[in-house]
Amino acid sequence: MGKYWNEKIECMGPEEMRALQSERLVKQVRHVWDNVPYYRAKMEEKGVTPDDIKGIEDLHKLPFLSKADLRDAYPYGLLAKPLSECVRIHSTSGTTGKRVVAFYTQHDVDLWNDCTARAITAAGGSKEDVVQVAYGYGLFTGGAGLDGGSHKVGCLTLPMSSGNTERQIQFMEDLGATILCCTPSYAAYIGETVKKMGKSPDDLKLKAGIFGAEPWTEEMRQEIEKSLGIKAYDIYGLTETSGPGVAFECECQTGMHINEDNFIAEIIDPDTGEVLPDGTKGELVFTAITKEAFPLLRYRTRDICVLTRGKCACGRTLVKMAKPMGRSDDMLIIRGVNVFPSQIESVLLKMSNASPNYQIIVGRENNTDTFEIRVELTEEMFSDTIRSIEELERKIGQDMLSVLGIKAKIRLVEPNSIPRSEGKAKRVIDTRNLV
Amino acid sequence: MSVKQLSIFAENRPGRLSNITHLLAVNGINIRAMSVADTKDFGILRLIVNDADKAVAALREGNCAVTVTSVLAIRIPDRPGGLAAAMQLLYDNNVSVEYMYSAFISEKNGEAYLILRADSNEKAEQAFEGKYHLLSQEELLAM
Structure with missing residues (x-):
């Protein structure tokens, strides 16, 4: 049992890492140019050919990809391998327009599992451990990502998926789970439930938790660590790049190490697209240099972040990213699900009699996100009976659930009661203070 | 033979009834009958007034959702x-x-x-x- 899953890579000197990245980047650009007409057209538009990319120093010449490109190219436009070579898809929630469908070859799945294996090892995991995966399994990358890493490390894996909390705790106790993987808000909820069931952390063998897929604070970390008697590690990823494991935290808990041998990270100015030096706050951009099926080059994550280089006290040299400090678009992450205000607008516009004037109120109570959508009632929507108004609320609630993938409380409010600033209503009130 | 009733949607928050009745008062509307139906988040104020058309205009002007039944x-x-x-x-x-x-x-x-x-x-x-x-x-x- 070692401290690192892949010491050679995780502790590689900076020059050697750049050389490795350069070599892989050059190869990857050629692969994309040859197989993804969508991106090739973007390169041609910029006047760039694979010959111009001789190493990582030329990365800035490549065009960006954004969520809008994923929408344009949905579902196969960015695929770089024949479907017969692909073995898996994962997808984000959301309407077709906002949904991301990512493809994986077996090689891609193996690399991804390798990334999460590093995260599990960094959290103190080895083949002696029992890993309880309480992320959702299915299209969501959380369950499959940590499950794969756990298998790779050789841990006994409990594929619990999320929900049924008392059963989770029963398994945790009976089978001696030592590492818990789930969203931080679910970890906090499990902690509360342990207490409610009259148990204490001493009844459990848990020593560590790997939590991600949604923003969480340092205070939440301390609370979870206390309620479950563990050390809590952050993990980062997005479906576009594979899933969790793009970056992971070590025992120092001072930022997440990016798996640079697979993903080149850049920080750019979100307005100009200009690359910013390390240590500057800006938008995080990833280039996948080892993925075969869905190799996004210079993908704009919209996460605002800072990169720090240098050898970490843990011994790793992989560049560290801070917890994302916000977004350069209006995406919200609510209970781990990506929500765009435009999705809410589209639901309301589709209801012929509903007004598109709405407001999203996001808060946090007992470590769980609260999500309310206020909709201004128009006279067309209003009829004389309580029953019909409650039916309308229910209908909007069902439509929102099917489009957003999470439940929102719908509250109908009076006309013109949503405050407007400069003629435009303030759409989102987020009181979670996650930054 | 029926009469016109105004139904006004009102959120449950302080000052709503005061605000609506004030609107009617300054427009010289007399209330002849009323009831309030309420739920946790909102209520419906139902009114019979001496001048329904004038009352509707005044309430709409005041940003109320109002229907006539x-x-x-x-x-x-x-x-x-x-x-x-x-x-x-x-x-x-x-x-x-x-x-x-x-x-x-x-x-x-x-x-x-x-x-x-x-x-x-x-x-x-x-x-x-x-x-x-x-x-x-x-x-x-x-x-």
């Missing part, structure tokens, strides 16, 4: 069993009451007025015909 204003004897007999009549005729409230108006002692909305106002009117007096909009205004 036809309801029945029925005169019943003001004595024990007066309401029971009217309800029995509706029940016998298979008419359901959606909601009902009493009015402030009364021409003389011994009579009371009720505002009523049935699942079918037509069926209710037929049931009451010849047995109870239903106010028309004009009669209501004249009171």
Whole structure:
């Protein structure tokens, strides 16, 4: 049992890492140019050919990809391998327009599992451990990502998926789970439930938790660590790049190490697209240099972040990213699900009699996100009976659930009661203070 | 024969009733009957007023969601069993009451007025015909 899953890579000197990245980047650009007409057209538009990319120093010449490109190219436009070579898809929630469908070859799945294996090892995991995966399994990358890493490390894996909390705790106790993987808000909820069931952390063998897929604070970390008697590690990823494991935290808990041998990270100015030096706050951009099926080059994550280089006290040299400090678009992450205000607008516009004037109120109570959508009632929507108004609320609630993938409380409010600033209503009130 | 009722959507927050009644007051509207139906988050204020059109205009101006509904204003004897007999009549005729409230108006002692909305106002009117007096909009205004 070692401290690192892949010491050679995780502790590689900076020059050697750049050389490795350069070599892989050059190869990857050629692969994309040859197989993804969508991106090739973007390169041609910029006047760039694979010959111009001789190493990582030329990365800035490549065009960006954004969520809008994923929408344009949905579902196969960015695929770089024949479907017969692909073995898996994962997808984000959301309407077709906002949904991301990512493809994986077996090689891609193996690399991804390798990334999460590093995260599990960094959290103190080895083949002696029992890993309880309480992320959702299915299209969501959380369950499959940590499950794969756990298998790779050789841990006994409990594929619990999320929900049924008392059963989770029963398994945790009976089978001696030592590492818990789930969203931080679910970890906090499990902690509360342990207490409610009259148990204490001493009844459990848990020593560590790997939590991600949604923003969480340092205070939440301390609370979870206390309620479950563990050390809590952050993990980062997005479906576009594979899933969790793009970056992971070590025992120092001072930022997440990016798996640079697979993903080149850049920080750019979100307005100009200009690359910013390390240590500057800006938008995080990833280039996948080892993925075969869905190799996004210079993908704009919209996460605002800072990169720090240098050898970490843990011994790793992989560049560290801070917890994302916000977004350069209006995406919200609510209970781990990506929500765009435009999705809410589209639901309301589709209801012929509903007004598109709405407001999203996001808060946090007992470590769980609260999500309310206020909709201004128009006279067309209003009829004389309580029953019909409650039916309308229910209908909007069902439509929102099917489009957003999470439940929102719908509250109908009076006309013109949503405050407007400069003629435009303030759409989102987020009181979670996650930054 | 029915009368016009205003229904106003009101969120449950302090000052809403004060605000709405103030709007009516400054526009010289007299309230002849009212009821408030409430849920956890919102309520519906139902009003019979002396000038429905003017009241609607004033409320819309004041950003209220308001709709106009036809309801029945029925005169019943003001004595024990007066309401029971009217309800029995509706029940016998298979008419359901959606909601009902009493009015402030009364021409003389011994009579009371009720505002009523049935699942079918037509069926209710037929049931009451010849047995109870239903106010028309004009009669209501004249009171």
